[in-house]
Amino acid sequence: MVKAAAKPGKSPGKKGRPNADSDDDAGPSTSGNVGKDNGAVASRQGASIGQQTSGIRNKQKRGELYHKLKHQKEKVKAKERRKKQKEEAKALEAGLEPPPKPLQHTIDNQREADDTMVDPTDEEIMADENDDEFAAHFANARPPKVLITTSYKPSKIMYTFLSEMLELLPCAEYYKRNGFPLKKIVKFAANREYTDLMVFNEDRKQINGLLLVHLPDGPTAHFRLSNLKLGADIKGHGRATQHKPELILNHFDTRLGHRMGRMFASLFPQDPQFRGRRVVTFHNQRDFIFVRHHRYVFEEKESRDRAAKDPSKKKKAVVARLQELGPRFTLKLQSLQKGTFDSKNGEFEWLPKKENKTSRRRFFL
Amino acid sequence: MGEGGKRKSRQEDAPAPPSHRILTADELGLLKVSEVPAGDKWEETAAKQRWGAPDKAQGITRLQVHCPDWSSDRCLVAAARTSGRVTLHAGSDGGDVGSFRAAPPASTSGRSDTSTNAVQALRFTQAEGSHQLLISTATLGGHVSVHRCPLEAALATAAAGRVVQTWEETVRLQTIGDLQAMDVSSSGRYVAVGGEGHQLKVWDLEAAGKAAKASSSSSGAGADGADGAVAKAGEPLFAGKAGKPSRSGLQDLAHVTAVAFVPGQDDKQVLVGTAKHKLWLYDMRAGRKPQAELVWGEGRITTLQPQPDGSRIWVGNGRGHVEALDMRQAPAKISMGHALKGVAGSIRALALHPSEPLIASVSLDRHLRVHHSTKRSSLAKLYLKQALTGVAWLPPLPATPAEGAADEAEEARAAEEQAEDQEEEQDNGRGARGKGKHSSRDQAGARSKPQGNKKDSKRRKQ
Numbered sequence: 086m087v088k089a090a091a092k093p094g095k096s097p098g099k100k101g102r103p104n105a106d107s108d109d110d111a112g113p114s115t116s117g118n119v120g121k122d123n124g125a126v127a128s129r130q131g132a133s134i135g136q137q138t139s140g141i142r143n144k145q146k147r148g149e150l151y152h153k154l155k156h157q158k159e160k161v162k163a164k165e166r167r168k169k170q171k172e173e174a175k176a177l178e179a180g181l182e183p184p185p186k187p188l189q190h191t192i193d194n195q196r197e198a199d200d201t202m203v204d205p206t207d208e209e210i211m212a213d214e215n216d217d218e219f220a221a222h223f224a225n226a227r228p229p230k231v232l233i234t235t236s237y238k239p240s241k242i243m244y245t246f247l248s249e250m251l252e253l254l255p256c257a258e259y260y261k262r263n264g265f266p267l268k269k270i271v272k273f274a275a276n277r278e279y280t281d282l283m284v285f286n287e288d289r290k291q292i293n294g295l296l297l298v299h300l301p302d303g304p305t306a307h308f309r310l311s312n313l314k315l316g317a318d319i320k321g322h323g324r325a326t327q328h329k330p331e332l333i334l335n336h337f338d339t340r341l342g343h344r345m346g347r348m349f350a351s352l353f354p355q356d357p358q359f360r361g362r363r364v365v366t367f368h369n370q371r372d373f374i375f376v377r378h379h380r381y382v383f384e385e386k387e388s389r390d391r392a393a394k395d396p397s398k399k400k401k402a403v404v405a406r407l408q409e410l411g412p413r414f415t416l417k418l419q420s421l422q423k424g425t426f427d428s429k430n431g432e433f434e435w436l437p438k439k440e441n442k443t444s445r446r447r448f449f450l
Numbered sequence: 451m452g453e454g455g456k457r458k459s460r461q462e463d464a465p466a467p468p469s470h471r472i473l474t475a476d477e478l479g480l481l482k483v484s485e486v487p488a489g490d491k492w493e494e495t496a497a498k499q500r501w502g503a504p505d506k507a508q509g510i511t512r513l514q515v516h517c518p519d520w521s522s523d524r525c526l527v528a529a530a531r532t533s534g535r536v537t538l539h540a541g542s543d544g545g546d547v548g549s550f551r552a553a554p555p556a557s558t559s560g561r562s563d564t565s566t567n568a569v570q571a572l573r574f575t576q577a578e579g580s581h582q583l584l585i586s587t588a589t590l591g592g593h594v595s596v597h598r599c600p601l602e603a604a605l606a607t608a609a610a611g612r613v614v615q616t617w618e619e620t621v622r623l624q625t626i627g628d629l630q631a632m633d634v635s636s637s638g639r640y641v642a643v644g645g646e647g648h649q650l651k652v653w654d655l656e657a658a659g660k661a662a663k664a665s666s667s668s669s670g671a672g673a674d675g676a677d678g679a680v681a682k683a684g685e686p687l688f689a690g691k692a693g694k695p696s697r698s699g700l701q702d703l704a705h706v707t708a709v710a711f712v713p714g715q716d717d718k719q720v721l722v723g724t725a726k727h728k729l730w731l732y733d734m735r736a737g738r739k740p741q742a743e744l745v746w747g748e749g750r751i752t753t754l755q756p757q758p759d760g761s762r763i764w765v766g767n768g769r770g771h772v773e774a775l776d777m778r779q780a781p782a783k784i785s786m787g788h789a790l791k792g793v794a795g796s797i798r799a800l801a802l803h804p805s806e807p808l809i810a811s812v813s814l815d816r817h818l819r820v821h822h823s824t825k826r827s828s829l830a831k832l833y834l835k836q837a838l839t840g841v842a843w844l845p846p847l848p849a850t851p852a853e854g855a856a857d858e859a860e861e862a863r864a865a866e867e868q869a870e871d872q873e874e875e876q877d878n879g880r881g882a883r884g885k886g887k888h889s890s891r892d893q894a895g896a897r898s899k900p901q902g903n904k905k906d907s908k909r910r911k912q
Contacts, residue, residue, distance in 0.1 A: 200833040201816065201833050207835070208504075209478070209480070209504055209835050209836070210835055212478060212504035212505075213477075213478055213504065213506075213835070213836055216478075216506040340816060340833075340835070341815075423796065423814060423837075429726075429748075430705070430707075430725035430726060430727070430749065430750040430768065431749075431750070431768060432749075432750065432752065432768040432795075432796035432814060433749070433768060433769055433770065433795055433796050433814070434795050434796070434814045434815060434837070435794050435795055435814075435815055436769055436770055436794055436795070437794075438770070438794060440791045440792060441792065441794055
């Protein structure tokens with residue numbers, strides 16, 4: 086703007102000093118034409134108030150304008166909000182459905198489209214999964230038998246955690262690590278017909294890793310384990326029963342996620358005992374897998390019916406209540422390797438790479 | 451005529467023929483053709499055809515395409531299966547043109563264990579002056595065999611006049627135990643193998659052929675038939691030694707995972723990649739130890755893909771890294787560079803375009819990727835649903851006989867469409883017109899080749 090104004094000044098002019106009061110340096114002028122300037126600036130759509138006013142170099146003027154715009158914006162917003170509330174109340178009074186609330190934007194629901202999302206009717210993928218490493222489990226041909234072990238020198242917290250893991254997994258057995266290298270353990274376990282091997286890692290008395298190996302041909306998944314809370318530390322926790330639990334696998338939707346889901350499912354028997362009302366959840370959200378263990382109960386509950394005028398009348402409804410059994414922890418996939426454990430020179434099916442995590446809205450599971 | 455129908459349907463999708471065709475093979479035994487729409491629309495790359503039925507027992511381990519004059523009617527695709535068979539297909543529509551067994555016959559192996567039958571390597575070779583096309587294969591059990599077929603018969607893969615060829619075994623060689631990699635020199639004379647527990651070993655196929663059939667005076671790259679099988683190979687021509695031990699004197703266990711002859715070095719230089727992420731350059735003239743050594747990355751070296759001029763060798767590893775090894779100053783100095791980004795899983799195969807600076811890679815993350823090999827930019831990424839094991843470039847399909855003319859003249863499009871219609875009507879007469887089409891295509895091929903060379907030279911200057 087100043088540039089444009091400066092040009093006529095340079096030309097041998099009819100007017101001697103047409104823009105004497107404009108500054109020489111770039112940027113909006115600090116005096117006189119602020120109002121006009123604002124008009125031009127404010128008309129820019131989409132710019133935030135800060136962006137609109139940041140060009141003004143006079144702090145006082147800038148502040149004034151800033152607060153003025155801010156006030157206006159808040160007013161408009163409040164008006165809209167009140168309008169919406171009124172509409173909603175009106176609709177409720179008329180017994181109509183209130184207008185839908187706008188969906189809140191979360192990273193999860195703004196997730197970038199992934200081309201590997203599994204279509205459950207895809208024949209090709211079905212053909213692949215009908216013949217993969219977990220196919221025998223899902224065909225009920227190979228009941229799960231899980232071997233649990235630890236890193237070389239586990240501490241006390243590991244033992245309490247393992248006792249809870251043994252309650253969580255109905256067909257798991259614990260063996261001491263006894264200083265054996267992992268590759269040998271994989272061999273031993275495969276020879277003894279174990280279907281899976283779980284190795285928990287501990288670092289400075291914190292359980293921080295899980296290596297999950299499907300036997301005998303892999304794959305091998307390595308997880309970071311975090312936010313561990315032992316069942317005993319959960320308020321109002323219960324004790325698990327001996328029943329075979331139900332399994333919930335949430336949002337394992339991509340091809341990689343599907344594979345992980347199948348891997349987790351193959352740790353549990355295919356025939357849950359519903360009598361036990363136990364449920365183990367693997368919930369994937371933003372590539373973090375939340376592991377929870379609950380007991381549920383359906384209860385018929387009586388509550389006061391607000392709609393009915395008579396206070397003595399009660400409404401009956403079936404409600405579900407949950408009791409957490411624990412442990413609870415979060416897993417994050419670090420790598421998926423083809424075949425059994427060989428982290429040095431194995432072939433990886435998936436590795437997280439910075440170059441692939443191009444956006445915080447991009448997820449792989 | 452089935453092929454005519456296919457062609458028609460494709461033209462409904464995209465009027466112009468695709469600018470590139472890429473063939474991929476996967477663990478489910480499927481061959482998929484991905485096409486890049488005309489005008490190099492890389493974003494619109496899509497899988498257009500699928501050959502074969504899903505069956506894991508017939509999973510493909512290696513894929514090679516032989517197409518000397520870059521014409522889709524003379525293009526042979528070889529797919530090695532886990533069962534130990536090699537199946538051959540036509541490059542235009544995947545039609546079956548024969549198969550042979552690469553693994554040793556079950557009776558001689560004497561065991562029911564078939565896991566060693568998986569084909570670990572597959573190479574086409576054609577000796578100079580010979581009219582035989584050879585396919586060398588190596589199985590996990592170390593069984594190297596060479597099959598042959600007359601060149602013209604093997605390449606007659608056009609839909610019309612396609613015959614299922616029989617491939618005759620010429621050389622059979624039992625090499626090392628746990629074979630992981632094999633390569634055949636450009637002349638087809640030497641075969642280099644390596645595996646778990648074995649360093650590089652090179653055999654002379656000609657000598658092996660002679661030993662098999664001592665009576666006949668053979669010449670021309672072991673092309674003569676050998677009816678009697680060689681159970682055991684003699685001493686190898688060359689046996690490599692490991693590189694230098696580490697500073698603390700520790701030596702890696704021998705585990706060769708990739709082998710490639712360096713082009714243009716008179717079949718004397720071999721590059722070897724190991725599971726312990728080392729690259730060793732052997733020179734058979736200089737000695738048994740590697741002449742140059744390079745430690746690269748952290749994962750197992752899975753594939754080596756030399757550029758035809760030998761200036762660079764593309765290397766892929768088990769952690770999804772691809773880089774090029776600069777061989778211009780070899781063996782005095784070899785260095786890595788030119789990384790291609792974006793791969794999330796182990797690289798299973800790389801393929802260079804014969805004329806353009808393009809490199810295609812497939813990996814266990816189930817994606818096909820195409821990069822520009824000089825600019826390194828990622829051009830295309832395509833999800834192909836299965837764990838991919840092989841990739842190769844296919845020559846583009848000529849859409850119409852008038853295609854050659856269409857290159858020069860845009861305004862001829864309407865006329866071209868008319869011609870197409872005519873052609874479809876006259877489908878029956880195609881056989882008669884086949885000759886003319888061939889010649890025009892050959893010309894097109896000849897025209898494109900010098901361009902490619904120009905580009906190559908440019909690249910070298912850079």
